[in-house]
Amino acid sequence: MRIGELAERTGVSVRSLRYYEEKDLLASTRTPSGQRVYPEAAVDRVVRIQELFAAGLASPVIAQLLPCIHDEDGSPNASATPWLSETLRAERRRVDAAIRDLTRARDVLDGVIGAAQDGVAD
Numbered sequence: 001m002r003i004g005e006l007a008e009r010t011g012v013s014v015r016s017l018r019y020y021e022e023k024d025l026l027a028s029t030r031t032p033s034g035q036r037v038y039p040e041a042a043v044d045r046v047v048r049i050q051e052l053f054a055a056g057l058a059s060p061v062i063a064q065l066l067p068c069i070h071d072e073d074g075s076p077n078a079s080a081t082p083w084l085s086e087t088l089r090a091e092r093r094r095v096d097a098a099i100r101d102l103t104r105a106r107d108v109l110d111g112v113i114g115a116a117q118d119g120v121a122d
Helices: 004-012 016-022 042-054 059-068 082-121
Strands: none
Touching: 004 016, 004 042, 016 042, 042 059, 059 082
16 A cells, blocks of 8 residues: 555554654555555554554654564564563553653642632632
């Protein structure tokens, strides 16, 4: 599939797809005229990349992680190294801390909203 179709199917911009290639997160072949062509599996890979970016991982970490993610048929591409396992545990701790911080912020906002609503009722 061409880059426009991959962008449409994944909801990711063409610019982002090019960035993913630049960072070796995604690969394509080229037609004789130089257009990018992606395999069907690129759809799942782009979705995974988006999920990892949304979790706050940086592109170098994602590049290390992607080879360890299972293919659609369930077979692993490679095994996780001790470095990668520890890096992912550290990322997990960072995400957990962010969740705790956001939960506290939400609780503060709920208190302010509740106080504001109580003041309106008077």
